[in-house]
Amino acid sequence: MIFSYGISLKGKSHYKNGVECQDSHRILKMDDGRIIAAIADGVGSAENSAIGSKIAVDTVVQFCKEYMPVDNDVISIKSMMRTAFNYAFKKIVEESESSRRPIESYDTTLSVVIYDGNRIVYGHSGDGAIIGLNEYGNYVEITRPLKGVDGFTVLPLRSGYSNWMIDSYEENLVSILMVTDGMLATICPYLLRDMDNYSNRAYIPLASFFVDPKGIPGGKNERKKTRRAIEEFMMGSENYNQDDFYDRLHRIYKRHIGEDADRVIEELKQDNYPIAMMESEQDDKTVVGIINTDLELEDQEVEYYADPDWESLKEDWNRKAYPHMYPQDEAETSEDDEASEYTKVKKHGRGKRMLLALLKFTAVVIAIVLMISGVLYFTEQGFFEKRFKSNKGTDESRIEITTDVMWRVK
Amino acid sequence: MICKYCGKEIADDSAFCPECGQTLGEEVEKPTEESSNSKAQAVSAPGEPHMACVLLLDSSYSMNGKAMDSLNKAINMFQQQTALDELAQKRIDIAIIEFNEGARVVQEFTPLSQMKPVRLVPTGETSMGAGINLAIDKVKERNRFYASMGTPCFKPWIFMITDGEPTDDISGARDRIREEESKGRHGKLKFWAVGVGDYSEDVLKSLTNRCISLDEANFEGIFNWLSESMVAISVSRVGDEPEVGGLPKGANALSTEW
Numbered sequence: 001m002i003f004s005y006g007i008s009l010k011g012k013s014h015y016k017n018g019v020e021c022q023d024s025h026r027i028l029k030m031d032d033g034r035i036i037a038a039i040a041d042g043v044g045s046a047e048n049s050a051i052g053s054k055i056a057v058d059t060v061v062q063f064c065k066e067y068m069p070v071d072n073d074v075i076s077i078k079s080m081m082r083t084a085f086n087y088a089f090k091k092i093v094e095e096s097e098s099s100r101r102p103i104e105s106y107d108t109t110l111s112v113v114i115y116d117g118n119r120i121v122y123g124h125s126g127d128g129a130i131i132g133l134n135e136y137g138n139y140v141e142i143t144r145p146l147k148g149v150d151g152f153t154v155l156p157l158r159s160g161y162s163n164w165m166i167d168s169y170e171e172n173l174v175s176i177l178m179v180t181d182g183m184l185a186t187i188c189p190y191l192l193r194d195m196d197n198y199s200n201r202a203y204i205p206l207a208s209f210f211v212d213p214k215g216i217p218g219g220k221n222e223r224k225k226t227r228r229a230i231e232e233f234m235m236g237s238e239n240y241n242q243d244d245f246y247d248r249l250h251r252i253y254k255r256h257i258g259e260d261a262d263r264v265i266e267e268l269k270q271d272n273y274p275i276a277m278m279e280s281e282q283d284d285k286t287v288v289g290i291i292n293t294d295l296e297l298e299d300q301e302v303e304y305y306a307d308p309d310w311e312s313l314k315e316d317w318n319r320k321a322y323p324h325m326y327p328q329d330e331a332e333t334s335e336d337d338e339a340s341e342y343t344k345v346k347k348h349g350r351g352k353r354m355l356l357a358l359l360k361f362t363a364v365v366i367a368i369v370l371m372i373s374g375v376l377y378f379t380e381q382g383f384f385e386k387r388f389k390s391n392k393g394t395d396e397s398r399i400e401i402t403t404d405v406m407w408r409v410k
Numbered sequence: 411m412i413c414k415y416c417g418k419e420i421a422d423d424s425a426f427c428p429e430c431g432q433t434l435g436e437e438v439e440k441p442t443e444e445s446s447n448s449k450a451q452a453v454s455a456p457g458e459p460h461m462a463c464v465l466l467l468d469s470s471y472s473m474n475g476k477a478m479d480s481l482n483k484a485i486n487m488f489q490q491q492t493a494l495d496e497l498a499q500k501r502i503d504i505a506i507i508e509f510n511e512g513a514r515v516v517q518e519f520t521p522l523s524q525m526k527p528v529r530l531v532p533t534g535e536t537s538m539g540a541g542i543n544l545a546i547d548k549v550k551e552r553n554r555f556y557a558s559m560g561t562p563c564f565k566p567w568i569f570m571i572t573d574g575e576p577t578d579d580i581s582g583a584r585d586r587i588r589e590e591e592s593k594g595r596h597g598k599l600k601f602w603a604v605g606v607g608d609y610s611e612d613v614l615k616s617l618t619n620r621c622i623s624l625d626e627a628n629f630e631g632i633f634n635w636l637s638e639s640m641v642a643i644s645v646s647r648v649g650d651e652p653e654v655g656g657l658p659k660g661a662n663a664l665s666t667e668w
Contacts, residue, residue, distance in 0.1 A: 011647065044649055147557075150553075150557070150598070151553075151554065151556075151557025151558070152553070152557060152563075152598075185459075185562055190559060190560035190561045190562070193559065193560040195558075195559070198558075198560075200560065282646070282647040283647050283648075317559065317561075320555075320559065321460075321503070321519070321555070321559075322518070322519065322520060322521070322524075324518045324520075325520070325524065
């Protein structure tokens with residue numbers, strides 16, 4: 001069974017400013033069971049961005065439904081997705097022209113997923129993200145925020161198809177989590193970021209709460225309660241009963257790691273980061289979860305589900321952010337730099353020696369070639385024959401020829 | 411008694427040092443020479459956004475005397491006051507740049523709560539152009555760092571205080587400010603210019619619309635305002651433009667177009 005839900009909530013900052021929620025989402029289940037889901041986020045609190053995001057999700061989902069290729073070919077679906085994006089943007093342009101408001105005021109992001117129960121075809125523009133849970137129990141980053149060269153400017157749908165990502169993910173996925181940027185910062189805190197690959201990593205307690213299939217009950221009413229529980233958690237109100245979060249997470253973890261779930265949950269409660277992170281999020285929030293409860297999901301080691309070592313991660317970030325406060329690190333870094341300089345010098349010295357050896361070898365080869373050429377030339381000229389005839393038949397003549405030739409060659 | 415932070419002689423019953431502004435109560439954690447080399451305290455909860463703020467300060471010889479004493483005191487009190495706010499201390503990174511004969515970084519970007527006491531010494535001329543260029547370089551470098559780390563960040567501020575006319579060429583610096591403030595919808599930088607004493611209003615207005623004049627060297631008031639602004643930003647959402655509060659008494663906006 002594929003269970004899906006979508007929640008969009010106004011952020012606390014917009015409550016304060018009286019601005020409406022600029023996030024939108026739409027989910028549609030096709031007759032053949034495939035799920036089409038879209039999320040969008042108005043960019044930069046632009047005046048009409050809430051309208052823009054609504055038009056984007058409604059248009060793209062409807063287009064995908066109507067024009068889904070009958071052959072189910074991935075290439076055809078991707079082509080259709082690209083056209084759907086274009087069409088969604090065209091609809092926004094029409095709205096802009098009819099209302100005589102600048103197109104920039106409708107700026108929005110857009111992320112779309114078509115899920116057949118195993119694989120996805122997706123389209124993506126802007127700073128939201130699509131995260132998948134594969135059969136091995138790993139959360140994988142399928143798309144990352146698309147931003148300008150400065151690393152901050154969001155590239156909205158309007159920035160054109162060269163800034164859209166349309167592709168398929170070539171691995172079976174048990175669940176898909178689609179989030180706008182407000183929730184991305186919460187579910188994938190930057191301290192977990194993989195700095196080598198510049199990719200986001202999911203915070204397992206939160207990701208599990210949202211899309212772990214072991215947290216999806218069977219009954220329809222129970223699933224409604226699950227959706228409600230997720231929504232209440234996302235609202236992050238001061239009156240939220242934190243036990244609701246940890247009870248649900250405990251049930252999920254128990255099905256993965258058994259009795260060890262008790263310890264893991266108690267440790268999570270100590271720092272209470274899942275609650276703190278959700279409460280601190282000020283932005284509009286959208287989460288779409290698509291979960292296939294029929295697929296097998298491997299269990300991970302106990303520590304996978306626990307809190308990461310935040311102190312160590314913070315320390316790593318602090319060392320990079322404030323290197324002048326870690327003079328010992330600077331000294332080690334300068335020693336490493338000196339060592340690398342020495343290595344560079346050594347490498348350059350070795351290179352020079354090799355070049356010299358190569359030149360010498362080349363010179364010797366040229367000399368040999370010249371000698372052979374000279375001998376052949378004189379032979380052709382009959383030089384040796386003349387000398388032989390003039391001093392024929394004796395050993396002394398051969399010796400004389402040899403020395404004479406050698407002298408001439410020199 | 412002797413102030414343990416700046417070494418000045420002060421009254422025995424002082425609650426804080428009037429020279430450097432440090433509070434002398436036992437409950438305040440004292441940065442010592444030993445701890446200044448220790449690791450930075452873990453001041454960021456997972457996922458906290460950051461903001462780079464550069465204090466760009468005129469330390470030319472004309473600031474000698476009461477003006478510089480007042481400035482040093484105000485900076486240190488600003489640090490203490492702003493660091494009391496839980497979010498501001500987690501999110502605000504402060505760098506201090508002075509310009510006189512040239513420009514130099516007095517303090518690299520440091521968490522607000524970890525700032526060391528400042529004691530600028532006035533000397534030389536007013537290399538404002540060099541100071542502005544260096545400040546812009548530093549905030550851009552800082553923002554690139556935040557981007558590379560995936561750290562969300564607020565728009566950086568450069569807060570310049572000067573009491574005179576520049577003695578170097580500021581045309582390049584002026585162009586850079588305009589360029590950065592005009593990028594995107596709301597600009598990539600906010601540059602504030604505060605003039606005191608014999609500053610040139612024309613020069614400040616040529617740099618930015620955000621010009622403030624101080625009637626006297628009442629730095630305490632303007633730094634209180636800066637502290638409140640930092641707190642307001644730290645509780646806002648990245649990308650928002652929170653309104654700044656009204657200027658304190660003795661400070662006047664030279665332009666209405668902020």
